[in-house]
Amino acid sequence: MENIVIGLLQFVILVAISPFIKTFIHKIKCILRGQKGPPLTQAYKDIYRLFKKETVISKDASFISRMAPYVVFVSTLWAATFLPVINKYTLLNFTGDIIALAYILALGVFFIALYGMDQASAFGGLGSSREITIAGLSEASFMLIIFTFALQTGSTNIGEIFEKVHQFGISHVPVSVAFALISLFIVSLAENARIPFDNPETHLELTMVHEAMILEASGRHLALFELSSYIKLTIFLTLVSNLFFPVGFYKDTSILFIILGVVVYILKMLLFAVPVTLIEMGMAKFRFFRVPEILILAFILSLISLIIS
Amino acid sequence: MIKFLVEFFGAMSLFLAIAQLSSNRLNLSIKIYQLQSVFLSMSILFIGIATFEFELYISSFLNLLIKAILIPFFLFKVVEKIKLDREVSMYLNITNSLLFSILIVIFAFYISNKIDITGEVIAKQIFPLSLGIIFIGIFIMISRKKALSQIIGFLTMENGILLAGTSLTKGMPMIVEIGVFFDVFVGVLMAGVLVFQIKTTVESIDTSRLSDLKE
Numbered sequence: 001m002e003n004i005v006i007g008l009l010q011f012v013i014l015v016a017i018s019p020f021i022k023t024f025i026h027k028i029k030c031i032l033r034g035q036k037g038p039p040l041t042q043a044y045k046d047i048y049r050l051f052k053k054e055t056v057i058s059k060d061a062s063f064i065s066r067m068a069p070y071v072v073f074v075s076t077l078w079a080a081t082f083l084p085v086i087n088k089y090t091l092l093n094f095t096g097d098i099i100a101l102a103y104i105l106a107l108g109v110f111f112i113a114l115y116g117m118d119q120a121s122a123f124g125g126l127g128s129s130r131e132i133t134i135a136g137l138s139e140a141s142f143m144l145i146i147f148t149f150a151l152q153t154g155s156t157n158i159g160e161i162f163e164k165v166h167q168f169g170i171s172h173v174p175v176s177v178a179f180a181l182i183s184l185f186i187v188s189l190a191e192n193a194r195i196p197f198d199n200p201e202t203h204l205e206l207t208m209v210h211e212a213m214i215l216e217a218s219g220r221h222l223a224l225f226e227l228s229s230y231i232k233l234t235i236f237l238t239l240v241s242n243l244f245f246p247v248g249f250y251k252d253t254s255i256l257f258i259i260l261g262v263v264v265y266i267l268k269m270l271l272f273a274v275p276v277t278l279i280e281m282g283m284a285k286f287r288f289f290r291v292p293e294i295l296i297l298a299f300i301l302s303l304i305s306l307i308i309s
Numbered sequence: 310m311i312k313f314l315v316e317f318f319g320a321m322s323l324f325l326a327i328a329q330l331s332s333n334r335l336n337l338s339i340k341i342y343q344l345q346s347v348f349l350s351m352s353i354l355f356i357g358i359a360t361f362e363f364e365l366y367i368s369s370f371l372n373l374l375i376k377a378i379l380i381p382f383f384l385f386k387v388v389e390k391i392k393l394d395r396e397v398s399m400y401l402n403i404t405n406s407l408l409f410s411i412l413i414v415i416f417a418f419y420i421s422n423k424i425d426i427t428g429e430v431i432a433k434q435i436f437p438l439s440l441g442i443i444f445i446g447i448f449i450m451i452s453r454k455k456a457l458s459q460i461i462g463f464l465t466m467e468n469g470i471l472l473a474g475t476s477l478t479k480g481m482p483m484i485v486e487i488g489v490f491f492d493v494f495v496g497v498l499m500a501g502v503l504v505f506q507i508k509t510t511v512e513s514i515d516t517s518r519l520s521d522l523k524e
Contacts, residue, residue: 175434178320290333293403297331300411301324308418308434 002253007081007091013262014080018234019043019227021269028277043230050223058119058216068115069221075108076228076235083235084242086249086261088159097156098146102139105191105235108228109135116213127212130288134197134209137295138190144302145180145187148309149243152176166246179305181244185275186298188236190291192229195280197291207285234269241268311359315432318352319472323414323438326445326465330406335395338461339384346376349468352435353475359431365480372471375490380464380497387457387501391508398454398515406452410445417441426477435476442469456504456514460497467493 023043030037057065081091082101096104113132116124150156153164190197193210203211214225242249248264250257286294325345332338350372357365388395399406421437430436446466450459471489474481481489504514511518 175316175320175438178317179324182324293331293407296404296407297328300327300407303411304414307415308437 003089003093004091006087006089006253006258007093009258010083010085010087011081011091013265014083014085014234014238015077015231017266017269018230019047021234021237021273022230024270025273025277025280028274029280032277032281047223047227050226051220053219055219055221058121060120061118061216064111064114064118065216065221068111068118069217069224071111072108072115073224073228075104075111076231079104079108080231080235082158083238084159084162084249085238086258086265087253088163088249088251090159093157093159098150098158098161099143099156101158101235102142102146105232106135106139108232112213112225115217119216121216123208123212123215127209127215130209131193131213134190134291134295137292138187138298141183141295141299141302142187142191144299144306145184148176148180148302148306151306152309162242162246162249163251165243166249169246176305176309177244179301179308181240183298183301183305184240184243186294186301188240189276189279190295190298192233192236194276196283196286196294199285237269237272238265241265241272245271311355312432315352315355315359315476316434316438318348318355319432319435319438319476321348322352322468322472323441323445326442326469327407327410327414329449329461329465330410330445331403333397333403335388335397335455335457336385338397338458339381339388342384342461342464343377343381345465345468346372346381349472350377352472356431356475356479360479362479364483364486365475367483368475368480368486371487371490375494376464376468380494383497383501384457384460387504391457391504391514394455394508394514397458399452399458400454401452406448409448413444413448414441417444431476431479436473439469439473439476442466442472445469454515454517456500456507456516459516460500460504463500464493464497 020040020043023038023040026042027037027040078092079101082093082096082098082104084090109131113128116128116131118124146156149161149165153161155161155164189195193200198209198211199207200210202208203215208215210229214222217225245268248261248268250261322345325341325348329338329341329345332341350369353365353372354369357363357369401409417440418437421440424436426433426436443466446462446464446469449462449465451462453459453462480486507516507519508514511521
């Protein structure tokens with residue numbers, strides 16, 4: 001019973017914090033540019049406003065367009081129920097491991113690509129083909145990083161991986177950790193459509209990837225897409241922060257440790273959001289044909305980390 | 310903890326050597342080299358803290374001064390002077406050279422397993438990492454066409470040699486290190502002058518055009 005409560009708590013924290021993280025990244029970017037920036041609750045307001053609006057669907061749309069937003073949203077939430085945030089007991093701890101998490105997220109990518117092609121808009125198909133290219137190339141490095149940690153800890157269960165990493169401390173296998181960190185960071189940027197790969201703020205025709213696919217969405221459907229992209233970013237940041245900054249993951253389930261864990265977790269998320277911001281400020285978006293080269297770089301680094309681990 | 314930091318900064322240097330292979334602009338190459346030198350001097354600084362050798366602090370500082378400030382400053386000047394010629398051109402394209410670099414790194418780790426290092430070693434993993442940096446530097450020298458990229462390959466290789474030497478021997482005698490630093494600096498200056506000579510002779514810094522016949 002206690003485990004279910006803790007699992008539910010972690011799930012709720014992860015979903016509740018995700019719009020805040022997105023607005024935090026945007027806010028830091030605005031401050032660095034010398035602008036004032038939106039208030040930190042802006043993303044919650046956006047989602048609320050979109051939920052109230054009417055949904056318009058093109059007359060050429062099939063049942064895919066009605067179904068895809070819900071499938072994407074549910075698959076992202078489903079992946080979130082696997083992910084330990086502050087304790088190893090999660091809601092669906094017994095049904096799947098870290099490989100299941102990767103492929104449930106891939107299910108969401110598949111349906112969002114179908115949605116882009118469904119409404120017979122030229123931009124949608126363009127965005128879908130780009131998204132599938134990026135997702136397919138980053139898949140391999142993500143799996144290799146997972147295998148690196150699975151080999152080191154002797155398990156593919158996420159809770160056990162996190163617990164072992166926190167027991168050893170970061171200095172157990174330093175060299176492979178450094179390579180895996182950079183590789184997972186590149187993969188996270190690619191999967192979440194952040195700046196060197198895609199610009200989340202623009203609606204310029206030639207450069208958009210994620211925005212092109214959901215260009216036709218409106219109202220409730222758009223809100224679901226936006227919310228699931230926020231949650232996906234938070235899932236990746238949680239994974240990175242718990243693997244490479246092993247503090248604040250406790251076995252103890254007393255109230256005090258849970259509160260401490262939540263506070264440390266939020267601080268860690270804000271800490272790991274800063275490099276994302278700095279990269280977005282310091283770099284321009286890459287030409288699309290340069291993207292495979294950078295993803296090959298991530299693949300090479302993850303392969304090195306697997307070999308020397 | 311110090312062992313972790315030494316190896317971490319060494320690993321970052323190897324990462325930047327691999328990232329050097331993926332750069333397609335001369336400006337970006339020089340920036341990557343600059344960052345690599347900063348990480349290298351951090352690594353040397355932590356070796357110094359671990360072994361209580363005062364000379365390594367001086368070595369780390371000189372490394373930062375010459376390789377992270379003076380040489381990049383000079384190379385940026387050279388790139389500025391040779392206008393319209395900023396792309397890196399190569400015999401093997403970026404994807405293939407990245408895939409080749411994994412073989413280099415595996416080879417470096419394989420042969421360093423065979424070598425039996427006796428005596429006290431601060432961080433065991435740093436030797437294969439620096440071997441990897443040396444081999445990647447050589448690979449950059451032979452796979453790039455432009456003279457400036459070849460200079461950067463040479464400098465990357467020199468960084469690897471410095472890291473290997475420092476980690477194995479706790480630093481060479483001070484006078485030798487200062488000699489090596491000024492040797493590299495003067496070498497880069499002369500290579501820069503040579504780049505201008507090549508530019509005025511064949512109107513490009515592409516060394517593959519040096520073998521063309523002229524009437």
